[in-house]
Amino acid sequence: MNIIPVTKDLSLKRTIDQGTADQRQAVSEILQSVRSNGDEAVRQYTKQFDHVDLQDTLVTEAELEAAYASVTEDMLAIIREAIENIQDFHQRQVQQTWMTTKEDGTILGQKVTTLDAAGVYVPGGRAAYPSSILMNVIPAQVAGVKRIVMTSPPQQDGKLSDIVLVTAHELGVEEIHKIGGAQAIGALAYGTETMKPVDKIVGPGNIFVALAKQLVFGTVDIDMIAGPSEVAVLADETGNPSYIAADMLSQAEHDPMSSAVLVTDDRTLAEAVSREVTEQLQTLPKKEIAEASINDFGAIYLAESFEEAIDAINELAAEHLEIHAAHPWDVLPKIxxxxxxxxxxxxxxxxxxxxxxxxxxxxxxxxxxxxxPLNVEDFTKKSSIISYSKQALEANGKKIAAFARLEDLEAHARAVEKRLEADNG
Incomplete structure (x- = not known):
């Protein structure tokens, strides 16, 4: 890897793929067809894109039970422990409805209400990602969402991956559909004969899924439009080159467009990490993907001081940031x-x-x-509560009416003054 000086033009940032005009048009047509034709359109696109002809997309209880046969007890225990850890963390994010009463009797507050239904999209294709299920379903469950619908593209045999089914079952997800792509996003947003619409759609996917989420936003809420994965490492002279290189490659193997960047003020460390990345690449099963990522979106930046390195890290605003320093907790407040x-x-x-x-x-x-990050609050909404007292209106009514007239809204002003006149008899 090349070692280059820190500049104001750092290369971690990439333009989010907005798709081609043909892709956007195709996604728009798919969504419109699903909105108009429901399940029939979903089946048609599943057959066209996934090469599977499914009359019923809903996963059965028998499929869920059969999936357990291929998952070892050790792996099941790991998944269950991960679930406990993730649940424990997210429980601490729960917000409560609150009220405050003023001396004049006015009550103000905020009502926290859980969304009724959430849709979770789980990628399929070449790999299964049970961790994606955990991270998207658990905060919704902790928030109290009653209905969670999961969709994922079917394999060639018309089923979902065993590990995906087992993970969903461990979480208690009951409504799972074998649908992928833009047609799944359309079904979640608009509903079909067999699937009621949801309020929010979360989960990663390919460019067609990302474009579909953009287009249905407003009909439903979405989590975010995520780009390729990225890691930035901030390190001083105490950093371990082998560890840092391994962590950079752990992101690089995700995708040829993933980014792995080291920012350091120590040239010796920079050179050592460069050598380690080259050496460790040779034995990676996904060497071709990781190498493309490192070559196109990887970098080692050399700063003149550790403070300059911190400034560069803040400019990058990376998805993942690792701090390898003698005193990392002293660095944290500066991030x-x-x-x-x-x-x-x-x-x-x-x-x-x-x-x-x-x-x-x-x-x-x-x-x-x-x-x-995605969190429990993303699956709730907040309503403001105002209970104005007679005493408060008498004290502030004229000021409120004046403010309304400042904005040339006479009816607003009169709505307040009607009450003042009535009270004055």
């Missing part, structure tokens, strides 16, 4: 922009992906400047 922050050499990014507890659905492409 303003990152999706998830991993402190110390034992906090490898995959710890957060699967097991620690915090959510791994994170803002990408610099959006950590203004957004947060």
């Amino acid at each position: 303003r922009h990152a999706g998830a922050i991993f402190l110390g050499e034992y906090s490898s990014e995959p710890v957060g992906d699967y097991f620690a507890g915090p959510n791994h659905v994170l803002p990408t492409n610099g959006t950590a400047r203004f957004s947060s």
Whole structure:
């Protein structure tokens, strides 16, 4: 890897793929067809794109039970422990309805209400991602969402991956449909004869899924439009080159467009990490993917000071940030922009992906400047509560009416003054 000086033009940020005009048109047509033709359109597109002819897309209880035969007890125990860890973390995010009463008798507050239904999209294709199920379903369940619908593209045999089914079953997800692509997003947003619509859609997918989520936003809420995965490592001279290289490659193997960046003020470490990345690449099963990622979107930035390195990290606003430093907790207060922050050499990014507890659905492409990981609050909505007292209106009514007239809204002003006149007899 090339070692280059820190500049104002850092290369972690990439343009989020907005798709081609043909892709956008195709997705728009699919959504419109699903909205108009329901299940028939879903079956048609499933046959066309997934090459599976399904008359009933709903996963059966028999399919769920059969899936357990291929999952070892050891793996099942790991999944169950991960569920406990993730549930425990998200329980701490729960917000309560609150009220406050003023001396004049006015009551103000905020009512927290759980969404009625959420849709979780789980990618299929070449790999199964049970961790995606955990991270998207658990915060919805902790929030109290009563109906959770999961969709995932079917395999060639018309079924879903055993590990996907087992993970969903362990969480108690009862409504699982063998549907993928834009047609799944359309079914979740608009509903069909066999699927009621949801209020929010979460979960990653390919460009067609991402475009579909963009187009249905407003009919339903969505989590985010996520880009390829990314990690930035901030390290001083105490960093372990082998660990840092391994963590950079753990992101690089996701996707040729994934990004892995090291920012350090120590040239010796930079050179050692560069050598380690080259060496460790040779034995990776996904060498071709990881190598493309490192070559196109990887970088080692050399700062003149550790403070300059921290500034560069804040500019990058990475999805995952690892801090390999002698005193990582002293660095933490200086970090303003990152999706998830991993402190110390034992906090490898995959710890957060699967097991620690915090959510791994994170803002990408610099959006950590203004957004947060998926959390329990994402599955709730808030209503303001206002109970104004007679005493408060008498004290403030004229000021409210004046403000309304400032905006040339006479009816607003009169609505308040009617009450003042009535009270004055």
